[in-house]
Amino acid sequence: MGTKPSGPLRLLRETHEDRVLTALRNQGPLTRAQLADRTSLSRATLSSIVQTLLAKQAVTEAGLEDAAEVRGRGRPVSVLTLNPAGGLAVGMDLGHRRIQVTVANVAHEIVASDGIACAERTPWTQRVKLAVDLVDELTNRYEISLTSLAGLGVGIVGPVPSDRAGVVRDSLAARFGVPVFVDNNTRLAALAEATWGAGAGMGSVLYLRLSYGVGGGLVLGGRLLAGAGGAAGELGHISVDRDGPRCSCGGRGCLELHLSNLLDEYGGFDNLTPDAIADVATRTGEVLAAACNTVNPELVVIGGELTGVALLRPLRRALRDYTHTQVHHSLRVKPAELGYDAAARGGIALVLTNPPEEAEWRRTSCS
Amino acid sequence: MGTKPSGPLRLLRETHEDRVLTALRNQGPLTRAQLADRTSLSRATLSSIVQTLLAKQAVTEAGLEDAAEVRGRGRPVSVLTLNPAGGLAVGMDLGHRRIQVTVANVAHEIVASDGIACAERTPWTQRVKLAVDLVDELTNRYEISLTSLAGLGVGIVGPVPSDRAGVVRDSLAARFGVPVFVDNNTRLAALAEATWGAGAGMGSVLYLRLSYGVGGGLVLGGRLLAGAGGAAGELGHISVDRDGPRCSCGGRGCLELHLSNLLDEYGGFDNLTPDAIADVATRTGEVLAAACNTVNPELVVIGGELTGVALLRPLRRALRDYTHTQVHHSLRVKPAELGYDAAARGGIALVLTNPPEEAEWRRTSCS
Numbered sequence: 001m002g003t004k005p006s007g008p009l010r011l012l013r014e015t016h017e018d019r020v021l022t023a024l025r026n027q028g029p030l031t032r033a034q035l036a037d038r039t040s041l042s043r044a045t046l047s048s049i050v051q052t053l054l055a056k057q058a059v060t061e062a063g064l065e066d067a068a069e070v071r072g073r074g075r076p077v078s079v080l081t082l083n084p085a086g087g088l089a090v091g092m093d094l095g096h097r098r099i100q101v102t103v104a105n106v107a108h109e110i111v112a113s114d115g116i117a118c119a120e121r122t123p124w125t126q127r128v129k130l131a132v133d134l135v136d137e138l139t140n141r142y143e144i145s146l147t148s149l150a151g152l153g154v155g156i157v158g159p160v161p162s163d164r165a166g167v168v169r170d171s172l173a174a175r176f177g178v179p180v181f182v183d184n185n186t187r188l189a190a191l192a193e194a195t196w197g198a199g200a201g202m203g204s205v206l207y208l209r210l211s212y213g214v215g216g217g218l219v220l221g222g223r224l225l226a227g228a229g230g231a232a233g234e235l236g237h238i239s240v241d242r243d244g245p246r247c248s249c250g251g252r253g254c255l256e257l258h259l260s261n262l263l264d265e266y267g268g269f270d271n272l273t274p275d276a277i278a279d280v281a282t283r284t285g286e287v288l289a290a291a292c293n294t295v296n297p298e299l300v301v302i303g304g305e306l307t308g309v310a311l312l313r314p315l316r317r318a319l320r321d322y323t324h325t326q327v328h329h330s331l332r333v334k335p336a337e338l339g340y341d342a343a344a345r346g347g348i349a350l351v352l353t354n355p356p357e358e359a360e361w362r363r364t365s366c367s
Numbered sequence: 368m369g370t371k372p373s374g375p376l377r378l379l380r381e382t383h384e385d386r387v388l389t390a391l392r393n394q395g396p397l398t399r400a401q402l403a404d405r406t407s408l409s410r411a412t413l414s415s416i417v418q419t420l421l422a423k424q425a426v427t428e429a430g431l432e433d434a435a436e437v438r439g440r441g442r443p444v445s446v447l448t449l450n451p452a453g454g455l456a457v458g459m460d461l462g463h464r465r466i467q468v469t470v471a472n473v474a475h476e477i478v479a480s481d482g483i484a485c486a487e488r489t490p491w492t493q494r495v496k497l498a499v500d501l502v503d504e505l506t507n508r509y510e511i512s513l514t515s516l517a518g519l520g521v522g523i524v525g526p527v528p529s530d531r532a533g534v535v536r537d538s539l540a541a542r543f544g545v546p547v548f549v550d551n552n553t554r555l556a557a558l559a560e561a562t563w564g565a566g567a568g569m570g571s572v573l574y575l576r577l578s579y580g581v582g583g584g585l586v587l588g589g590r591l592l593a594g595a596g597g598a599a600g601e602l603g604h605i606s607v608d609r610d611g612p613r614c615s616c617g618g619r620g621c622l623e624l625h626l627s628n629l630l631d632e633y634g635g636f637d638n639l640t641p642d643a644i645a646d647v648a649t650r651t652g653e654v655l656a657a658a659c660n661t662v663n664p665e666l667v668v669i670g671g672e673l674t675g676v677a678l679l680r681p682l683r684r685a686l687r688d689y690t691h692t693q694v695h696h697s698l699r700v701k702p703a704e705l706g707y708d709a710a711a712r713g714g715i716a717l718v719l720t721n722p723p724e725e726a727e728w729r730r731t732s733c734s
Contacts, residue, residue: 015382159693204595206661218661225587227663228571229697234660237691242653250692251656286609289618290657293601294573294585296594324604325617326526330596 016041016049017058021082024059026222026353027195028108029079034201050080057083060107081107087148090135090176091347093155093185094127094168096120101134102344103144106352108196112138113341124156124164128171151178153347155185161230181350183224187233188346189338190217191224193301195349197337204297207336208235208288210280210304210311212263214256218295223353224346235291240283255287269305277306278314285318292319296327303336383408383416388449391426393589393720394562395475396446401568417447424450427474448474454515457502457543458714460522460552461494461535463487468501469711470511473719475563479505480708491523491531495538518545520714522552527597548717550591554600555713556705557584558591560668562716564704571664574703575602575655577647577671577678579630581623585662590720591713602658607650622654636672644673645681652685659686663694670703 016039023038024030030038036046053059062079084107093100093115100115114137118130131154139146152172156165165182173180190207199205199219208216214236218225225232236256237249244253259280266272272280288300302315312333320328338345383406390405391397397405403413420426429446451474460467460482467482481504485497498521506513519539523532532549540547557574566572566586575583581603585592592599603623604616611620626647633639639647655667669682679700687695705712 015385220587220592225662227694227697228665229663229693231691231693231697232661232663234663234691234694237694238657238660239653239689242689250687250695251660251689253689286606287657290605290654291661293605293618294599294658294661295592296596296599296601298595320617322606322609322618322620324598324601326596326598327594327601327604328617330594330598 016045017053020046020049020053021058024080024082025106026349027201029062029081030201031077031079033077035080058086059083081109083107084109085148087150088144088146089150089348089351090146090152091154091188091341091344091349091351092131092135092152092172093188093341093343093347094124094131094157095155095185095343096157098340099127099130099134100341100344101131101138102341102348103135103138103142104345104348106150108348108352110345112142112144113344114138115340115344124167125171128168132172132175146176149176149178151351152176152180153188153350154180154182155188155343155347156182157185159230160184160187179351181347181354183226183346183350184215184217184230185343185346186213186215187217187224187226188344188350189303189336189342190233190301190346191219191349191353192338192342192344192346193303193336194219194222196345197342198301198334199299202298204295205299205301206235206288206291206295206297207233207301207303208284209336210259210284210302210306212260214259214304216291218297220295224350235287238287238290240286255283258283272306274310277310280306281311281314282318285315286322288315289319289322292323292327292331296330298330298332300331300333301336302333303342307335383412384420387413387416387420388425391447391449392473393716394568396429396448397568398444398446400444402447425453426450448476450474451476452515454517455511455513456517456715456718457513457519458521458555458708458711458716458718459498459502459519459539460555460708460710460714461491461498461524462522462552462710463524465707466494466497466501467708467711468498468505469708469715470502470505470509471712471715473517475715475719477712479509479511480711481505482707491534492538495535499539499542513543516543516545518718519543519547520555520717521547521549522555522710522714523549524552527551527554546718548714548721550593550713550717551582551584551597552710552713553580553582554584554591554593555711555717556670556703556709557600557668557713558586558716558720559705559709559711559713560670560703561586561589563712564709565668565701566666569665571662572666572668573602573655573658573662573664574600574668574670575651576703577626577651577669577673579627581626581671583658585664587662591717602654605654605657607653622650625650639673641677644677647673648678648681649685652682653689655682656686656689659690659694659698663697665697665699667698667700668703669700670709674702 019039059080060083084105086106091102102113104110160183169180169182186209193199194205205219216235217233237251237254239253240255241253247254247257386406426447427450451472453473458469469480471477527550536547536549553576560566561572572586583602584600604618604621606620607622608620614621614624
């Protein structure tokens with residue numbers, strides 16, 4: 001203690017280091033330019049901070065080939081990440097028909113991932129047991145030690161907070177002895193797309209998933225917006241027909257209900273006619289327009305069963321037709337990039353972006 | 368320097384102090400319970416930090432009578448604020464027909480406020496000059512020194528960023544030599560309601576103003592959401608009629624256009640029939656329902672010319688009919704509480720919540 005520098009300059013440097021470490025923890029690999037942007041530090045200050053962190057082995061730098069891989073770009077830039085040895089996070093998705101477990105380190109590198117099918121009626125306690133078994137199986141197969149586990153992030157079907165979410169959280173916290181974060185699995189897919197997928201590195205991402213259910217999520221500054229009642233991103237329950245039928249959510253004429261009725265009529269996604277797809281796409285574009293006029297995101301990401309121009313062309317047209325020019329000019333629309341493990345990856349991002357406040361401040365200040 | 372404690376404990380305390388000071392700077396007077404909630408500090412830790420800050424005269428504590436006044440509640444609780452001597456912020460609203468200037472200290476106490484009418488066609492350079500003259504007049508009248516001025520926050524009509532916003536910012540920055548923040552004046556009214564008005568102390572506030580224009584703003588965690596193109600909160604341009612006429616914004620069937628056509632038909636707000644008011648209220652409720660399903664706010668605040676049950680009853684009914692139950696259950700709807708000076712107060716809040724990052728970190732770390 002006594003040998004460390006003290007006084008204002010020391011404090012300022014520590015605080016700057018925290019900002020750099022937090023940005024890397026939340027967003028994974030970043031170039032120096034991206035880091036300067038995220039931390040609002042000058043390039044000169046950042047350069048000095050990064051040098052100190054590299055010397056301490058708190059962060060590592062990836063070479064040219066690695067960097068090109070990391071973001072899928074061809075430009076030869078070097079990227080910084082937290083030292084992969086700094087800890088692990090486990091993500092789980094307890095989905096309707098599939099259980100997925102993914103393990104990553106604090107550098108956002110996936111070190112193991114696998115999934116198993118499960119019957120739709122599998123009870124929740126059983127789903128948790130299956131996921132725990134899968135963690136054991138993966139840690140054995142890949143010889144992973146969970147001694148440096150930072151936390152678990154778990155996606156479940158349905159609203160959160162809920163009794164179910166509480167049961168899942170408590171049983172996993174008891175089993176692993178680390179903080180457990182539970183959220184709706186569609187919202188976690190949104191967070192994953194904003195961290196690893198179509199929205200990696202972007203400031204604000206609105207995600208919508210068109211499947212047998214319609215859900216979404218909003219990620220602002222790399223963090224998932226939960227909302228006052230844990231229901232932010234319920235885009236499937238925005239009305240597309242004010243005189244439409246009542247929905248089980250309590251609303252009327254909801255997009256999800258509209259799509260669900262079409263799927264019943266046609267017998268599933270595979271049988272939808274081009275006109276039916278165009279209708280769904282247009283209604284979805286209208287819903288997204290209302291959401292975009294509210295939050296003016298940088299990017300809309302579309303996930304789910306429908307893809308390609310048959311969906312995206314009419315959707316983009318409706319978005320343009322019903323948004324303020326200024327909202328539309330700053331907006332991009334992209335298909336989702338992640339697959340089965342999207343929600344499990346979102347669970348990992350939830351752990352990395354939402355450490356318990358007090359613990360986080362201790363970690364970064366007293367290390 | 369040498370006499371200060373050093374090492375991890377010192378650092379942890381300084382970081383905790385920063386969190387307390389930032390919460391008070393952003394949100395004004397807070398009780399210890401509110402501070403504990405905002406900073407995620409335990410009551411015991413907070414109590415010790417507050418004692419230190421009181422001893423340093425960085426914060427002050429208001430007695431029972433003052434506290435009851437501050438929040439308009441009858442409960443005798445004591446509140447903490449930053450020391451009023453810590454600096455001033457000036458808020459300006461360069462509105463269509465009125466120019467308003469308000470001055471407050473970092474404790475969120477209004478020390479001077481006044482407004483003057485101006486013709487709608489007054490050029491922007493002339494509006495800025497009128498506002499500067501009003502600042503001079505107020506500082507003379509109340510013997511206010513601007514030597515400790517932290518910044519100016521200015522509301523203007525129309526989109527921000529824009530050329531107009533740049534001209535206003537640059538001319539005021541040259542005149543006062545402090546950071547100047549410019550935003551749309553309806554968004555600033557949203558921030559003011561979330562800081563001083565109907566949403567004081569709340570975590571997420573969605574504001575909508577029904578006037579000759581229809582605008583809004585979204586405040587999350589005490590901070591105004593700007594959006595990727597500076598157009599977050601454009602609730603007046605959410606469509607209420609997908610086959611409706613084109614709006615100047617580029618959209619179609621916008622709420623603002625719908626209201627504007629009704630006002631033309633009836634000759635202004637004073638002549639609207641109960642049925643016409645109910646129609647506007649219902650359409651507004653539908654628009655708010657889409658926005659609320661997107662962000663799930665704690666509170667909706669309604670400002671503008673229409674008030675009372677004639678507006679709020681059908682608006683609340685539509686909100687209930689078109690929101691997800693979980694969104695609706697966590698939602699309150701209240702009329703706006705602030706008057707003419709709402710946007711100018713929002714300008715002050717903008718200065719206090721958005722100091723230049725680097726300067727802010729210097730201020731809290733090196734004091």
